[in-house]
Amino acid sequence: NIVLTQSPATLSVTPGESVSLSCRASQSISTSIHWYQQKSNESPRLLIKYASQSVSGITSRFSGSGSGTDFTLSINRVESEDFSIYYCQQSYSSLYTFGAGTKLELK
Amino acid sequence: EVKLLESGGGLVQPGGSMRLSCAASGFTFTDFYMNWIRQPAGKAPEWLGFIRNKANGYTTEYNPSVKGRFTISRDNTQNMLYLQMNTLRGEDTATYYCARRALGAVFDYWGQGVMVTVSS
Numbered sequence: 001n002i003v004l005t006q007s008p009a010t011l012s013v014t015p016g017e018s019v020s021l022s023c024r025a026s027q028s029i030s031t032s033i034h035w036y037q038q039k040s041n042e043s044p045r046l047l048i049k050y051a052s053q054s055v056s057g058i059t060s061r062f063s064g065s066g067s068g069t070d071f072t073l074s075i076n077r078v079e080s081e082d083f084s085i086y087y088c089q090q091s092y093s094s095l096y097t098f099g100a101g102t103k104l105e106l107k
Numbered sequence: 108e109v110k111l112l113e114s115g116g117g118l119v120q121p122g123g124s125m126r127l128s129c130a131a132s133g134f135t136f137t138d139f140y141m142n143w144i145r146q147p148a149g150k151a152p153e154w155l156g157f158i159r160n161k162a163n164g165y166t167t168e169y170n171p172s173v174k175g176r177f178t179i180s181r182d183n184t185q186n187m188l189y190l191q192m193n194t195l196r197g198e199d200t201a202t203y204y205c206a207r208r209a210l211g212a213v214f215d216y217w218g219q220g221v222m223v224t225v226s227s
Contacts, residue, residue, distance in 0.1 A: 032212075034213050034214075036214075042219075043204055043217040043218065043219055043220055044152065044204075044214070044217055045217070046213060046214060046215050049209075049211070049213045050211065050213075055215075087151060087152065089152075089214070091211065091212030091213065094168065095154075095170060095171070096154040096212060097154070098151045098152045098153070098154070099151065100150075100151050101151055
């Protein structure tokens with residue numbers, strides 16, 4: 001199984017700050033990584049696909065980068081609605097897996 | 108508008124069975140792979156399996172963690188997706204989501220989820 005390790009587990013920020021969330025794969029997965037946002041008591045929502053491709057309807061404050069084993073989700077100028085849990089997911093292997101998540105919280 | 112609506116969850120005893128349903132609307136159901144994903148409270152999602160689209164013969168694939176106990180099926184005349192769960196265990200307690208897989212194994216739409224609790 002491809003293991004995805006997300007860091008940090010929790011990130012405390014002030015609105016207006018820009019942040020980077022990390023996802024590291026246990027083996028090279030090219031750019032087969034996708035990012036989801038999950039707000040409390042809601043289902044996950046796709047933010048970024050294939051490492052850096054934008055998703056229709058998602059604000060441009062979210063962007064992604066990386067390839068191989070190291071990936072980053074960047075949030076420009078965090079807003080109050082961004083405080084959520086963020087998961088990465090890989091589709092390189094036919095056994096799709098998710099990372100454990102990074103919780104973005106208000107400092 | 109794409110909509111996915113799960114139903115059928117609740118409390119079941121260990122060793123029991125349960126069938127979840129997912130009603131799909133707003134898109135051509137037969138064009139898409141459909142998935143089940145679960146998420147225990149406070150934990151990450153876990154992909155359970157999918158059923159392929161018409162072009163790929165509606166065949167199924169499963170996560171080894173549930174293979175042999177869980178079965179995914181679909182009724183394309185009713186735009187319904189199903190998850191039959193047998194020999195349930197406490198560790199199957201979770202919120203279960205159906206999700207549409209877009210081209211390339213990205214889950215672009217998710218249902219609101221349904222809770223399954225396995226307990227005596």
